[in-house]
Amino acid sequence: MFFLIIGILILLAGFVLSRQDHPNARFGSLVRIAGIVIIAIGAFSSMFKTIGAGQVGVKTLFGKVDDHVLYSGLNIVDPLVEITPFDVKTQNYTMSAVHDEGSKSGDDAIRVLSADGLEVTIDLSVLFRVSPTQAPEILRQIGDDYLDKIVRPVSRTAIRDNAVSYEAVALYSTKRQEFQDKIFQTINRSFAQRGLVLEQLLVRNITLPESVKKSIESKINAEQDAQKMIFVLQKEKQEAERKRVEAQGIADYQKILSTGLSDKQLQYETIKAQKEIALSPNTKIIVMGNSKGAPVLINGN
Secondary structure (H helix, E strand, O other), X not given: OHHHHHHHHHHHHHHHHOOOOOOOHHHHHHHHHHHHHHHHHHXXXXXXXXXXXXXXXXXXXXXXXXXXXXXXXXXXXXOOOEEEEEEOOOEEXXXXXXXXXXXXOOOOOEEXXXXXXXXXXXXXXXXXXXXXXXXXXXXXXXXXXXXHHHHHHHHHHHHHHHHOXXXXXXXXXXXXXXXXXXHHHHHHHHHHOOOEEEEEEEEEEEEOOHHHHHHHHHHHHHHHHHHHHHHHHHHHHHHHHHHHHHHHHHHHHHHHHHHHOOHHHHHHHHHHHHHHHHOOOOOEEEEOOOOOOOOEEEEEO
């Protein structure tokens, strides 16, 4: 377009110089030829447009947007057409409290009020892409700055509108996935109406007020202590049961011995023991008692 404008100006200057009453009229033809050459170069270069990978081009002619887009590669177009490129790859728009981590520098986290009136800070990442066929409509209705006009305000509004239905602790723990699903549905509907496709929504971090965090930590510690005490009590109960069973076994054994062994059986066991001692190769001195008594070993190796 630049060469076309320059060439037209030079061509007009050549016509002016060609006037017979102009002192430099003899240069008019050369100037006109140069203007025509520049116009031809500008027209030829403007006819070929290269669209990068992952992009589409939207054609505009004198303010009128063409509904047919140009896809990646080399395209031949009207030299007077202006091309506005649109990125149709997956884009990531992050709002984070960490400096230089989000799409905007500084603390860009979303601060919302929960159902119990507490301020909760939320970090959010929105993964989306531009629908190629809807790019002309986006340019016509929104412009090419859809990040600031659509993605950012719609996402932040959806977070605030849905957070008021949940208590702060529920957002942090049990209702987090449900909260994320509702936000996804809200943003997805709004994006679809504007030619954007929502691919994924990531609630990256939910920060509770310091007082609530301490309360949760105290509750968790108390629950852990209670679980530990239950374990100790169960262990002590099991040990007490083991000792009871052991004591019962000893009592039963003693009862059997006191009631089940006769004098003749004890005498028989004594004779067996004497026989084993007598057959032993070790030197020993055995004092034999009466028939009811057991032998006494005085010396043995």
